[in-house]
Amino acid sequence: MEIDGEEEEFGFSRNYFLAKDLASSGKKSTQKLSDIDLVDEQELRAAASNIEPKHEKEIVSLMNSYKSLYSRWVFELGCGFGLLMYGFGSKKALLEDFASTALAESSVVVINGYLQSINIKQVVIMLAEVLWDQFKSKRKTPSRSLPKAQQPFNSRSMDDLLAFLDGSEVKDNDCFVCVVIHNIDGPGLRDPETQQYLARIASCSHVRMIASIDHVNAPLSWDKKMVHTQFNWYWHHVPTFAPYNVEGMFFPLILAHGSSAQSAKTAAIVLQSLTPNAQSVFKILAEYQLSHPEEEGMPVDNLYASARERFLVSSQVTLNSHLTEFKDHELVKMRRHSDGQDCLCIPLASEALEKLLSEMNQ
């Protein structure tokens, strides 16, 4: 076993250096993405939504094969473990199917971790409300055993809410809320503070947690305390090979981004919304950059002088307001020149810039 481990380690480093070697051996390709005849982004998106699925039948039977495991999963949940699903493919449908067929007897709250921002406090408030409803429906005389009903959940502190979920107010071990978290490693939940809160939620006695991860490094966001005592994960490898339609919704398409045509186009759209004077200032900058391709950028003073000459700005203040606008839209970048002067440059390749100028002159 020891030898295995060492070999594995060795294999890993060897692979890494091989890859590094491959990159530096001079064979590195310098082909540009722009050499591909890229289709328009809209067309690309349209095509992306109509991709012909592969292995449909096999995916369905794979999903169905997991159904036979549902009873075991329920058993494990009941034993106090959190279920953590991993493996390639979207597990959203699988998890929700499991929750709605096998966990019908308890309330289920779903968190979509793949979304960009999630307010964890709101989640906890909802959990508390759902649990409260469950208590109320189970007992006919809640007044005695359920204190503090008068205080609404959304005015309570996080600690109070967690204490409520942990059952310090109500002793009833049969009553719990299941939390299904899609992509617990997703962008909306990835930060350490949220993970701490999720761990605390998971350790509450009235909460059962089922989560999925997709990122290979997801476990790095948890320390031993979280893994062993709070989440208490029970790992399940359930590759589904289902497309990440929803999860990938907010990712930019790799071929639609970074191409010169695309960024020139977005720049043009932004410029159209600016005042004619601002556009002209931008034009001065663009022309300067095209005529001095070897320089790091146009010094701010130069730009001010030329803009003033053409009666585009009357003072440094007006120029600055234009520049702020440009910077906000990432049309212009400020750089420190080697001689200490502040320089402005447009982060576009020269061909893109030419295209942009020609569009502006039309």
Place this chain on the structure above:
Amino acid sequence: MAPSAAVDDSPFASSPETTENHLQPFFVLHKACSRKAERVSTVPVKTRRRIDLCPSPPSAEKPEVESVTEDDEIGYMNLRTESFEIVWTKIESTIKDVLRNINANVFNEIHQWVCESFSTIRSFGELTFREATQAFPIVSHASSKQLFTGLVLTKNMEFVDDLLTFKELGRHLKSQGCHVANLSSLDFMAKSGIGGCLRSLLRQFLAAPLDAADISILASWYREQGNCDNPVVVIVDDIERCCGSVLSDFILMFSEWSLKVPVILIMGVTTTLDAPRNILPSNVLQCLCPYKFTLGTPTERMDAVIEAVLVKQCSGFSVSHKVALFMRNYFVRQDGTLTSFIRALKIACVQHFSMEPLSFILKGLFLEEDGQGLQEELLPQAIFKHAFDLPSYGRYKIEEQKFESFGHCLSELKRLQSQWSTVVLCLYEAGKGDQIRLLDLLCEALDPATYNCRISDRRTKVEKDPTGSSNDSWHQQYPLSRRDHFICQAIRKVRDLPGAQLYKLLKRWEELTVDIIEIHEKLKELKSLVKVENGRSSKQDMANSFKRHSSRSQLNIVKESKALNEKAATLIECMVGDYMQPVECLPLHEIVCFQNVEKLQLALIGDPRRRIQVDLLESYKILRCSCCSRSGHSLLPSMHDTSILYNLAQEHGDHINLHDWYQSFKSKVLSSRSKGKHKSKQSPLPKKRKDTNEPDKPCEASIQARFCRAATELQITGLIRMPTKRRPDYVQRVAFGL
């Protein structure tokens, strides 16, 4: 984005309202159904039958097994769930007791110190009513500004294991009448500042949510309601993980208020006593009046837990050799925390009860006092049949005909198990002086291979020399293989033990072996011999100091005591040979013993980094489709797009040129349809348009879209990083090798 057809057609299809839910950060999927929820684990699922009654060995008698009615099955499932709960509760409470006992001495010591410190604080003088009700601190003595601080050395870098210890310490002190609050390093974060820990203190002491975090509230609480007769103890788990500045503010504040709120601090230290000096400034250190306490080491705790749970078998549940080995390696090499060891044990237990149909017998067998096994007539034939199909039972029946009844077999199992544990404990006692860990001993004692080889060797010897009484032939009689490393070491230790210690050891063995009468008798005999010897030798020692002895009698004494050691060693070897039968060699052990190490490993240590890559590299193995599985290692266009793309990425260095990657993807995807007719990248647009008219040829846009989606999916799995501004034409590979 519309869900693709694959999702739509499946039973997991998303209806319009669920599509709306995709964009909600969170939503209620459904509320608890009105039917009175019993317990989740009793939800009947149609497919249960298939998985429940067919554990790993595929049995030919499947039809008979399935003749059990559905009701029965659910009944047995419930029975197993119930047994699991009983068994695990038993194990858990045993572990808790063991840990509490280990810490009992330290806890008492700490309590005594708390009481002494409190009386010292009170001796600084009583406050007048006016002083006491003022909302600011009072300082009379210089020494009264000092905070009594107990530094508890945990001797363990893994603070996880000590969380429970400090919780227990809090409970212990509370039971002695102290006011106790447990704070963790999370309360001492720079972000929330001193307010965070104060709020947490107020929550714990006043048991009511408060918005204002003010120490004067704490002071007035302490003054009221007769609280002031008891000390206030604040326990901080692990000071090394706290934010230094917040902790020092906390200490300074309480040192000023020490007359009004006599706080006694207890802080966990994982490294050395220097730790407070490293994180606190000197003016804060002056406020501390430290005392040192030391907890037991993690290995001590580990051995105690193993002794109680796996050797003495508080619940009857046991693990196979391979599982024990895995758990040991996981503890020693990977995780190193007792917490994770217990977690592994729990997962093993859960898997045992969810996979082994007969596991419910455990409850009746070991935990119920009257448990004369179980009533056979209550078991339906099918279950019975299953028991007789267990491989171990079959094996045993062929070997020895006497175990014909199921119940007899079970009680025999129980008896042999307890003998095994007795011998292991004896070995552990013997090896204690040599720092032999029980975990290592356990792994050897559970190994069926070495046992079998001991047995077969011995059989041949016994046939030659049936008396086996001569002392010289011991090592031929019970040959211990090289794999018995720790067992041999323990026995060697017995041979080298000085008289007094040997006597002690024998006494201990005598206590342990009460249930094995013949060994018990032999031990008594041996002990009396040692006693006599001991007495004589001590007399002679005295005599020695007065006059010199002849060297011959010295030699005699040495010889005699050596002979006794030899006898003891032979005895323990006999015990190892005769009574230490690993659980896997016993009939019907499948009922009590968990064996599936692979499943345990999968559930305990998910390995997403490796497994997700394997999913992608060998997708056809999981999808089991007819189209791709014949390929072996070559890529086929029918494979999953992301799988193709990731396979292609393996050929690149740490940066992948997007253009090349796309071209190779495109040629792979198109390869079967137009062999050798690769489209060059400069191919003019009109020609392409013409191509798209062919019905089966994917158009450029769709290939690009597929490429994009595959790249996005790789990005979601974290296997590649998107192009940066600096390198717009390259994606970065993140994972190298599995």
